[in-house]
Amino acid sequence: MTDWQSIADQIATASGGPFSPGRPQTVGGGCINRAVVLDDGQRRLFVKLNAADLVTMFEAEAAGLAEMAATDSIRVPVPVCTGVAGHESFIAMEYIELGGGRGDAAEAGRQLAAMHRCTRERFGWDRDNTIGSTPQPNREHEDWVSFWRDQRLGFQLELAGRNGYRGRLQQRGGQLLDRFGALIDQDPAPSLLHGDLWGGNLGYARGGEPVIFDPACYYGDREADLAMTELFGGFGGQFRSAYEDAWPLPAGYQVRKQLYNLYHILNHLNLFGGGYLSQAEGMIDRLLAELR
Ligand code: ADP
Numbered sequence: 328m329t330d331w332q333s334i335a336d337q338i339a340t341a342s343g344g345p346f347s348p349g350r351p352q353t354v355g356g357g358c359i360n361r362a363v364v365l366d367d368g369q370r371r372l373f374v375k376l377n378a379a380d381l382v383t384m385f386e387a388e389a390a391g392l393a394e395m396a397a398t399d400s401i402r403v404p405v406p407v408c409t410g411v412a413g414h415e416s417f418i419a420m421e422y423i424e425l426g427g428g429r430g431d432a433a434e435a436g437r438q439l440a441a442m443h444r445c446t447r448e449r450f451g452w453d454r455d456n457t458i459g460s461t462p463q464p465n466r467e468h469e470d471w472v473s474f475w476r477d478q479r480l481g482f483q484l485e486l487a488g489r490n491g492y493r494g495r496l497q498q499r500g501g502q503l504l505d506r507f508g509a510l511i512d513q514d515p516a517p518s519l520l521h522g523d524l525w526g527g528n529l530g531y532a533r534g535g536e537p538v539i540f541d542p543a544c545y546y547g548d549r550e551a552d553l554a555m556t557e558l559f560g561g562f563g564g565q566f567r568s569a570y571e572d573a574w575p576l577p578a579g580y581q582v583r584k585q586l587y588n589l590y591h592i593l594n595h596l597n598l599f600g601g602g603y604l605s606q607a608e609g610m611i612d613r614l615l616a617e618l619r
Contacts, residue, residue, distance in 0.1 A: 329376065333412035335365070338372065338419050341408030346370065358527070359460055364422055371422035372407060382416035385409040387456035389418055391522070391544035398445045398519060401438035402538045423532050423540075430531025432562065436569030438537055443518040443549040443574065450474040450517045452545040458523055461486070461594050465545045471515050472508040474547065475586075480504060483593035490597055492604060499611045506618050507586055513577040515548035524552045525591075526561020550580055554587035582617050585610050 331351060339346040348365035351374075356362075360375040375385065389406035396403050404420040411417075451467035451474055464482055468474035484500045521528070522543035530538045553576065556562045589610045596603035 328413075329415060330413040331365075334374065334410070334417055334419070337408055337410040337412070338365075341419075348372075365419070366422075372419045373404060373422040374417055374419045376415050376417050379411045379414050379416050382409060382411050384457045384460075385416055385418035387454055388542065389420070390454060391456060391542040392420065392540070394519060394544050395442060395521070395539070395542060398442050400441035400445070401435070402532065402536055403542075404538070404540055423530075423538050425530035425538065426533055426535075430535040430537055432537075432566040433569035434535075435529060435537035435539075435562070436566040436571075437573045439521075439524075439539075439552065440549075440570050440573035443520070443552065445519045446516045447519075447546045448517065450545075450547055451478065456522075456543050456545075458543045458591075458594055459598050461597055463522070463543055463545075471517075471548055472511050475511075475590075476504050476507070479590045480507075480586075480593070483590060483597060486597050487593060487607075490600075492596065496604065496608055496611075499608065499615065503611050503614055503618075507614065509618055510579065510583055510586055510614070511548075513579060513583075515550065517546035518549040518552075520545055520547050520549065520552045522547075522552070524555045525559045526556075527559075529562065548583075548587070549574075550576060550583055551587040551590075553580070554584040555591060557584065558588045558591060582614070585614055589614070 335346050335348055346367055348367045351363040351365055354362040354364055360377045362375050365372045365374055386409050389409050392403050392406045396405055404423055407419040409418045449467040449469055450471050452465035455462060455464050457463055464478045466478055481504055484497065488497055521539055522545055523541060528539055528541045532538050589607065592603055592607045592610060596607050
C-alpha cells in the first residue's frame with residue numbers, strides 16, 4: 328500500500344504550502360517507474376514511485392531537472408521534492424499536459440542547442456545517476472576521451488562481461504577503447520546534456536512548446552545528445568536542421584555518432600540482452616574499420 332498521506336505531507340513541507348490531493352490517478356507509459364497524478368484542485372503534480380532503496384535515482388533525476396531548468400533554455404518539469412514513504416521512494420514534479428506528439432520540432436532543436444551552450448570546466452557531473460535502470464557514473468574528468476573511455480564505454484563493457492558477454496565483444500571492445508580517441512579531433516566543450524534523449528523523453532505541451540524530461544544529465548560532448556536523437560527516431564528533420572542552424576556540428580559527427588550510440592546499445596544489451604549483442608559488435612567493427 329502506498330503511503331499517500333506521507334507523500335502529500337512531504338510535498339507540502341517542500342513547497343511551503345498545504346497539499347491535500349484527491350484520489351491519485353494512475354498514468355501509463357513509463358519504462359521504469361509507476362506514475363500517478365496528484366491534484367488538490369490548486370496544483371497538479373506528476374509523481375513517480377519505485378522501491379525505497381532507489382531514492383538516490385529520484386534525487387539524481389530531480390537534480391538533473393533543476394540543472395536543466397536553471398539554464399532557462401528548454402522547458403522541463405520543475406521538480407518539487409523526492410523522498411521515501413514506507414517501502415517506496417518518490418519524485419514529485421510539475422505536471423505538464425503533453426499533447427499527442429504535435430509540436431514545434433524546430434523550436435526543440437533551437438532550444439536544445441541553447442541548453443548545450445551552457446558549459447562547465449570539466450566533463451562529468453558532481454553526482455552519479457542512472458541510464459534506464461543501469462547506474463551511470465559521472466566522475467569528473469578534464470579530458471573527454473578519458474571520460475568516455477572510463478565512465479561510459481569501459482563501464483558498460485565491464486558490466487557486459489559480468490553479465491556473461493565475454494569473448495569477441497570484450498576483445499574488439501577493448502581494441503576500440505584503446506583507439507577511439509583518434510575519432511575525437513573536434514575539441515568538444517563540456518555541455519550540459521540531457522543524457523537520455525530518445526524520442527520518448529521529448530513531448531510537447533499545449534500550444535506546441537517542447538518539453539524534455541526523464542534525464543540522465545552530465546556535462547559532455549553535445550554530439551552525444553544529438554546522436555541519441557537519431558538512434559530510435561521521433562525527433563523529425565526540422566529538429567536537426569534547426570539545431571544545426573543554431574549551432575552547426577563539426578566534421579566527423581557521422582562517425583562519432585556511432586561511438587556515442589554504442590554506449591546506449593551496450594546499455595540495452597545489459598538491460599535486455601538478445602539482438603543487442605550483434606548490434607553492438609557490428610557498431611564496434613564499423614568503428615574499428617574507420618580507425619584502420
Ligand atoms: P519512466 O521514468 O518510468 O521512464 P517517464 O519520466 O518517462 O517515466 O514518464 C512516463 C510518461 O509520463 C512520459 O512518457 C510522459 O508521457 C509522461 N510524463 C513524464 N513527465 C511528465 C510530467 N512532468 N507531466 C506530465 N506527464 C509527464
